[in-house]
Structures are given as C-alpha cells and as structure tokens.
Amino acid sequence: MSSHRTTSDRRAPILVTGGAGFIGSNFVLEWLAAGKGPLVNLDKLTYAGNPENLASVEANSDYAFVQGDICDAALVARLMEEHRPRAVVHFAAESHVDRSILGPEAFLRTNIDGTFTLLQAARTYYGSLEGEEREGFRFLHVSTDEVYGTLAPEDPAFREETPYAPNSPYAASKAASDHLVRAWVHTYGLPAMITNCSNNYGPYQFPEKLIPLMIAHALKGKNLPVYGDGQQVRDWLYVVDHCRALMTVLERGRVGETYNVGGGNQRSNLEVVTTLCGLLDELVPESRFRPHFELVKFVEDRPGHDRRYAIDARKLESELGWRAQESFETGLRKTLEWYLGNAAWVEHVTSGSYQHWVKQNYDARTAAAVVAESAR
Numbered sequence: 417m418s419s420h421r422t423t424s425d426r427r428a429p430i431l432v433t434g435g436a437g438f439i440g441s442n443f444v445l446e447w448l449a450a451g452k453g454p455l456v457n458l459d460k461l462t463y464a465g466n467p468e469n470l471a472s473v474e475a476n477s478d479y480a481f482v483q484g485d486i487c488d489a490a491l492v493a494r495l496m497e498e499h500r501p502r503a504v505v506h507f508a509a510e511s512h513v514d515r516s517i518l519g520p521e522a523f524l525r526t527n528i529d530g531t532f533t534l535l536q537a538a539r540t541y542y543g544s545l546e547g548e549e550r551e552g553f554r555f556l557h558v559s560t561d562e563v564y565g566t567l568a569p570e571d572p573a574f575r576e577e578t579p580y581a582p583n584s585p586y587a588a589s590k591a592a593s594d595h596l597v598r599a600w601v602h603t604y605g606l607p608a609m610i611t612n613c614s615n616n617y618g619p620y621q622f623p624e625k626l627i628p629l630m631i632a633h634a635l636k637g638k639n640l641p642v643y644g645d646g647q648q649v650r651d652w653l654y655v656v657d658h659c660r661a662l663m664t665v666l667e668r669g670r671v672g673e674t675y676n677v678g679g680g681n682q683r684s685n686l687e688v689v690t691t692l693c694g695l696l697d698e699l700v701p702e703s704r705f706r707p708h709f710e711l712v713k714f715v716e717d718r719p720g721h722d723r724r725y726a727i728d729a730r731k732l733e734s735e736l737g738w739r740a741q742e743s744f745e746t747g748l749r750k751t752l753e754w755y756l757g758n759a760a761w762v763e764h765v766t767s768g769s770y771q772h773w774v775k776q777n778y779d780a781r782t783a784a785a786v787v788a789e790s791a792r
C-alpha cells in the first residue's frame with residue numbers, strides 16, 4: 417500500500433486490530449465483501465486468532481495482514497505512519513471470562529496496556545493530520561455490555577448512561593479500556609467512539625464460548641456443561657448484525673458517544689442449550705447422540721457469575737437507523753449450519769492447546785447434580 421496518499425484520497429485504509437479473532441474476522445470479511453476499501457489487520461495471533469478465517473481474502477489487494485502486538489508502541493506508531501489509516505477499529509482483546517478468572521494478567525496487559533498504547537499512537541498520528549484527513553479520522557473502540565455488571569430479572573436493560581459495575585477480571589479490564597478511550601476524547605480531543613455490545617454468536621467463534629462449545633461437544637457425544645442452574649440470561653446478537661452496527665457507527669456515529677448494540681434476544685443459558693439440542697436433533701438426524709439434550713450436565717458455577725445482561729439499543733436504532741436483522745432462531749440455525757459445514761475448521765482449532773484449556777476449565781468443576789434435578 418502506498419504511503420504517499422493525498423488528503424483527497426478516498427482509498428485510505430482502515431486499521432483493524434484483532435481482525436483474526438471471531439468478531440474481527442467477520443468484520444474483515446463483511447468490510448471487504450461490501451467493497452468499503454483497503455483494510456490493514458494487526459493481530460498477534462494468540463490462541464484466539466486464526467488466519468484460516470481470512471484465507472478467502474488473503475489474495476485481495478485491499479487486504480493486508482500484519483502479525484504483531486498492540487502493546488508494541490513502535491510497531492503501532494509505524495503502522496499508522498506508513499498506512500495513514502482513516503480509522504482505527506479496535507477489536508484486539510483477551511475476551512473469555514473463564515480465562516480471565518484463571519489468569520487475569522494477560523487481560524490487563526492486552527485490554528488495558530494495549531488500548532493505552534493504541535490510543536497514544538492514534539493521538540500522535542491524529543495530531544499530524546490536516547484538513548479532510550483530520551476531519552474524517554475516527555477511532556472506534558469495540559467493547560462489551562459486561563462493563564455494566566449484572567441485572568436482576570425485572571431491571572431495565574443497560575443504557576449508555578448505566579453506571580459501570582464490572583464483576584469479572586475481563587469486564588474490569590474492558591471497563592478500564594473504555595475509561596481510557598473516554599479520557600482521550602475529553603483530554604486530547606481524539607475523535608473516538610465506543611460501542612458496548614451483548615453476547616455475539618455466529619461463524620468462526622472459538623469453541624470456548626457457550627454456543628460453539630456446546631456444538632463441538634454435542635457432535636462428539638461429550639457432556640454439555642451448563643454452569644450452575646443455567647438460568648443466567650444473555651442477550652444474543654448475531655455477529656453479522658454486530659458488524660453492520662460497527663460500520664454504521666464508524667460512518668455516522670457522533671464523536672465522543674457510546675452506542676449500545678444488542679440483538680433483543682434475551683435467553684437463559686438452558687433455553688439456548690435446549691434450542692440448540694433441538695436443532696442438532698433435526699439437522700443431524702443420523703447422530704447416535706440423539707436426543708442431544710441428554711448430554712446436558714449441570715456443573716459447578718462460574719465464580720462471580722453475572723445473572724443477567726440485556727441491552728437497550730434504542731439510541732443506535734433511532735439515531736443511526738440500525739436494526740438487528742437476525743432473530744435468535746434464524747441466527748442459531750445459520751450458525752449451526754456453518755459449524756456443520758466447517759468440521760475441518762473446528763478440528764484445527766480444537767487440537768493442541770485447546771484440549772489443555774478444556775481440562776483446566778472443566779475437570780475441576782464438580783457435577784451440580786442437585787441443581788440439575790431441580791432445574792429440569
């Protein structure tokens with residue numbers, strides 16, 4: 417890519433961090449499919465980053481991949497200098513709550529230090545811009561609804577004004593990163609925006625998260641480990657709907673604002689697993705593990721487990737005209753069909769160190785047999 421762009425050059429790239437992860441790779445694919453222009457993807461390729469997700473765009477001249485760490489200040493500064501991005505879309509993070517409980521250090525490093533490093537580089541770079549390039553520059557920070565803490569059953573859904581009350585090391589590290597972004601807007605005038613979204617699901621999600629883990633286990637006839645009583649509620653958002661929301665905010669969002677993104681699909685974990693088992697019974701009729709629901713095993717709960725998340729996305733809907741297009745039922749069916757059609761992908765990502773993670777997270781959990789009976 418040229419480093420000699422003029423201010424009127426509409427083909428300036430965007431710089432995406434963490435684009436080889438679940439949401440990031442869906443975003444990269446959607447962006448390039450929509451012909452939105454060049455994109456540079458900076459990703460460290462941790463266990464969660466998988467270049468295989470982006471094999472279909474490797475040869476696309478609008479796509480460039482850089483393997484590297486967002487905590488590497490010199491690298492991040494050099495990338496901004498060289499590529500002169502018109503925006504930064506920041507996905508890179510350690511993202512799994514259970515991992516944050518067993519080892520919080522990496523979360524503080526990437527989610528807090530990494531965001532700080534990126535903000536500093538963006539600030540210096542923004543300071544060097546003039547005219548249209550300066551006016552158009554945006555920094556979009558992708559965050560989570562988990563920063564708002566937990567809701568009781570009758571509480572209203574999270575709004576952008578809901579006070580922060582993170583409960584897990586993951587949520588605390590993301591909350592800290594949101595606060596840094598906010599401060600860089602107010603103190604240094606960085607034109608940043610924040611999105612806080614609910615639980616995503618869809619293609620390319622690493623099978624450590626609820627839905628792909630249950631699919632991977634069910635297909636092998638392994639136990640489906642439901643934490644506690646399975647009555648925790650999440651608000652499910654199809655990943656492509658989320659990517660569309662991010663593009664909308666990037667194009668039309670107001671600088672300094674936060675936008676909540678949610679699918680409007682509140683479901684208990686047990687409901688999710690039950691629906692998924694029914695779909696598996698239907699789509700894999702030859703399975704010897706039917707009915708798949710019999711594989712459910714209630715196991716010891718996650719410490720500090722948030723009871724309920726729900727997003728009020730009315731600001732994004734009324735201000736920017738975004739709407740989730742996928743219902744939970746259609747999105748889940750698409751997701752399962754994708755996993756069934758991509759068994760090789762699942763095999764690759766679940767070999768090696770993944771097995772170690774499953775042992776570490778699940779072997780120590782004692783079966784919650786009493787809860788299981790009462791919850792059925």
Ligand code: NAD
Binds near residue numbers: 462463486506511
């Ligand atoms: P993911 O774990 O699937 O992917 C994270 C990506 O970041 C990986 O490709 C990884 O290699 C990369 N990465 C990690 N540390 C890095 C570092 N130091 N430098 C460069 N790259 C690094 O995560 P995801 O589910 O795609 O989530 C993306 C973003 O969205 C995260 O910021 C997460 O907090 C947020 N989010 C996710 C969800 C969800 O349901 N998955 C919900 C709300 C918010």
Ligand code: TYD
Binds near residue numbers: 615643644
């Ligand atoms: P997860 O996908 O880890 O997302 P998050 O913790 O960010 O919401 O978990 C979603 C819900 O599913 C959460 O309430 C924990 C629960 N869960 C299980 O019951 N069993 C599991 O094996 C996993 C991974 C999650």
